[in-house]
Amino acid sequence: MRYSILFLLPLLLLSCNTVQDTADTAHQTAPDTAAIVPGHFSGGLSDYWYEGKAEINTYDLEQIRYGEIHPGQVNLIFVSEDFLTDKQVKNDNYTNPASTPVLKTNMIRRFTTGIYDYSVMTSTFTPTKTDEQPHSLKVTTSMQDWCGQxxxxxxxxxxxxxxxxxxxxxxREADQNQRLAADFIEDEVFNRIRSGWDKLPTGSFDIIPATGYLLMTHKPYEAAKATVSLQDYTGDQFTAEKLKSYSIHYEGLDRKVEFVFDAAAPYILRGWTETYPSRGKKLTTVARLSHQIRAPYWSQNSVADREKRRTLGLGL
Structure with a gap:
């Protein structure tokens, strides 16, 4: 254990970053794609993720909606924490032995459509002890706009x-409960990238598309066949050096998503694009990294801390 139990106990009520165990550092070698099972999460995290801080990123957003491109902003927050595998919730009390460290992604996307605004939040929980828990365990997404939730x-x-x-x-949607079969879920791509691009699955297999996309487009909740590729980035949307590109192409949905990130650890996500038809027009959402800090944000909640929002390009 990285921290002793005595040191952890006073922090449990104050922090959402109380991971007890670490995983091995991910390699940067070329992938052996034949050995990678799409649904099995692999890779590892370096000490970068176990220093009592979250990584907080801000992206400038150009978002598809209603056949047009709308301005917005995305906050993408990565943090490690302990997670209960039976209840699939955060380990708060440390009385349940069914606990594993996870990398958590919180993505908060805000944009306006004319007079009113949207807020979409997705949380993804992916274990770091991949020999014990090779699958992401949970994804939640909520969407709010002036029409409803x-x-x-x-x-x-x-x-x-x-x-x-x-x-x-x-x-036409209302309340639904069902069991979905798939090799892979798109929402976990962020966590997979941050654990090492050499462990990303490629090929053709069934994927559950991003839940935010499904909510906004009202597509059926089901997996879709996709072709997935990993290569050096050759586009012109993102300009950092030595970038990699991870692309998912859903032929049946006429949708393509490309994630662009640093080839070197800690594999910072420079941005992503998402292309699909909207009201008869093929449009592209683009998110570009503009600000990044590492901080224990859960302890920075006083009025005096508001000025820190400027370091993330956020309004007061």
Whole structure:
């Protein structure tokens, strides 16, 4: 254990970053794609993720909605914490032995559409002890706009299956509970990248598309066949040196997503693009990294801390 129990106890109520165990550092060698099972999470995390801080990123956003591109902003927060594998919730009390360290992604996307605004938040929980827990365990996404709210949750149920919940104010969706089969879920790509690009699966297999995309487009909750590739980045949207590109192409949905990130650890995500039809037009969402800090944000909640938002390009 990185921290003793006595040192952890006073921090449990103050921090969402109280991981007890670490994983091995991810390699930067070329992948042996034939040995990578799409649904099995692999790779590892370096000490970068176990220093009592979260990595907080701000992205400038150009978002597809209603057949147009709308301005916005994304906050992408990575933090390690302990997670209960039976209840699939954060380990708060440390009385349940069914606990494992995870890398958690919180992505908060805000954009305006004319007079009103949208807020979409996705949280993904991926174990770092991949020999014990090779699958991401949970994804939740909520969406709020001036029309109403929707919420979805995926829980890993074993055997390439996820239990799915959908709660929507739209009549054609309403309340749904079902079990989905898939090799892979798109929402875990962020965590997979941060654990080492050499462990990313490639090829053709079934993927559950990003839950935020499913909520916004009202697509059926089901996996779709996709072709996945990993290569050096050759585009012109992102300009950092030695970049890699991880692309998912859903032929049946006419949708393509590309994630662009540093080839060197800690594999910072420089941005992503998402292309699909909207009201008869093929458009592209783009998110570009503009600010990044590492900080224990959960302890920076006083009025005096508001000025720190400037370091993330956020309004006061």
């Amino acid at each position: 929707t919420f979805t949750q995926l829980n890993y149920a074993g055997g390439k299956k996820w239990d799915s919940q959908l709660r929507s104010y739209f009549e």
